Amino acid sequence: MGIYCVARFLSPVEQGYYYTFSSILGLNIFFELGLGFVIMQFASHEKAGLEWTEEGDLMGNERNLKRLGSLLRFAVRWYGIAATISLIGISLGGCWFFRTSHHDGAGVQWMIPWLFVCLASSISFFLAPIYGILEGCGKIAEMNGLFAKQAILSSIVFWIALFGGLKLFAVPLLAMIPLVVAGPIIFSKYFKALLTLWRVSAGGEETISWKQEILPLQWKISLSWASGYFIFQLAAPVLFRTQGAVVAGQYGMSLKMIESIQSLSQAWMATKAATFGTLIAKKEFVNLKRLFRKTLFSSVGANILFSSGFLGLIVGLHLMKFPIAARFLPTSLLTLMCLNAFLNCVIFSIACLLRAEKREPLFGLSIAAAILNTVAVMTLGIHFGPIGIIVPLLAVNFFLALPVLFYFWKDFWRRSVQIPQN
Numbered sequence: 001m002g003i004y005c006v007a008r009f010l011s012p013v014e015q016g017y018y019y020t021f022s023s024i025l026g027l028n029i030f031f032e033l034g035l036g037f038v039i040m041q042f043a044s045h046e047k048a049g050l051e052w053t054e055e056g057d058l059m060g061n062e063r064n065l066k067r068l069g070s071l072l073r074f075a076v077r078w079y080g081i082a083a084t085i086s087l088i089g090i091s092l093g094g095c096w097f098f099r100t101s102h103h104d105g106a107g108v109q110w111m112i113p114w115l116f117v118c119l120a121s122s123i124s125f126f127l128a129p130i131y132g133i134l135e136g137c138g139k140i141a142e143m144n145g146l147f148a149k150q151a152i153l154s155s156i157v158f159w160i161a162l163f164g165g166l167k168l169f170a171v172p173l174l175a176m177i178p179l180v181v182a183g184p185i186i187f188s189k190y191f192k193a194l195l196t197l198w199r200v201s202a203g204g205e206e207t208i209s210w211k212q213e214i215l216p217l218q219w220k221i222s223l224s225w226a227s228g229y230f231i232f233q234l235a236a237p238v239l240f241r242t243q244g245a246v247v248a249g250q251y252g253m254s255l256k257m258i259e260s261i262q263s264l265s266q267a268w269m270a271t272k273a274a275t276f277g278t279l280i281a282k283k284e285f286v287n288l289k290r291l292f293r294k295t296l297f298s299s300v301g302a303n304i305l306f307s308s309g310f311l312g313l314i315v316g317l318h319l320m321k322f323p324i325a326a327r328f329l330p331t332s333l334l335t336l337m338c339l340n341a342f343l344n345c346v347i348f349s350i351a352c353l354l355r356a357e358k359r360e361p362l363f364g365l366s367i368a369a370a371i372l373n374t375v376a377v378m379t380l381g382i383h384f385g386p387i388g389i390i391v392p393l394l395a396v397n398f399f400l401a402l403p404v405l406f407y408f409w410k411d412f413w414r415r416s417v418q419i420p421q422n
Contacts, residue, residue, distance in 0.1 A: 016245025019252020034221035043136025044277030075129030227370030
């Protein structure tokens with residue numbers, strides 16, 4: 001429905017601005033530096049010694065509680081600084097980018113929406129460490145339920161704003177929903193536990209050391225995730241600048257659908273990430289293997305089902321000559337993108353398991369994939385458009401990422417057999 005509204009109420013040029021907004025905001029990952037995922041993994045390991053009480057508080061091993069509290073305080077400080085820097089850097093950088101891209105954007109009111117969406121996104125940054133702590137402490141279902149409500153309300157507000165003729169001014173309203181929905185719900189429901197963690201004092205070994213514990217994992221995660229920007233988000237701004245807003249809009253809308261398919265199919269695996277960490281901490285590898293296999297089949301099966309449905313829908317729209325079909329890339333390119341989404345589903349699943357060890361074995365792979373994709377985007381993408389971006393990405397995943405991940409996957413299970421089971 002959201003994609004239909006974008007196609008119905010935004011012009012092809014405005015559609016290009018809309019999706020390029022999203023890609024440039026993805027630069028936030030360079031300020032967050034992968035800390036959100038690291039927080040969840042460290043919290044999941046400390047959760048092994050803690051339990052939730054009926055009053056909504058956390059109780060248990062004193063050392064685990066103090067370490068978790070030190071993690072929360074560190075994360076809030078980190079995100080506060082990162083939000084301020086990202087607001088200044090991304091908002092000003094985006095203004096320069098759009099101002100110097102004159103090709104087909106005349107008459108598009110983009111500056112005020114852009115500045116407001118940057119402000120809303122930066123403020124939402126403060127919720128990220130809370131999400132990580134709560135998910136790591138086992139509140140995955142609750143967080144996913146909250147995200148679902150947030151997504152539904154965001155969509156409704158966005159549709160109403162577009163229907164009301166707000167054009168790109170609807171984008172800041174979309175970005176504000178986490179502040180007015182997730183924030184109040186989280187702090188009302190988990191205030192007691194968060195206050196307990198914030199107040200608990202810790203020192204020495206009872207404090208999680210950023211330099212000795214978090215940094216060795218975070219710097220690898222951050223570079224891996226930053227590499228993801230060059231793999232998935234760089235293309236839209238490059239196409240916007242070299243091919244025009246219309247082509248960037250077609251690519252952006254197609255990528256949005258593919259990302260939705262990936263997000264839905266990977267939800268089965270993402271919700272188990274903290275559980276994997278807890279099972280590894282408890283050395284329950286038999287249960288871990290059983291859970292991973294079951295979740296992998298569910299995730300991959302969902303990916304195939306959603307991709308098939310999407311391609312069938314696009315073919316039907318073309319046959320019935322609906323104008324919205326022209327807002328997407330050609331069906332042949334969409335098929336390649338769906339195939340790549342399948343590979344990403346498998347890659348994400350294995351990576352999710354491996355990272356639950358509080359390690360980042362995929363660091364070198366992520367850097368290599370990012371370099372290859374960046375070269376493809378800046379050369380083939382500039383000259384050949386979307387096909388010069390999609391085909392190289394598919395080749396990198398199939399011939400490089402998948403074989404390397406299977407090697408690490410087999411090594412993980414080989415090592416787990418040698419560890420005494422609980």
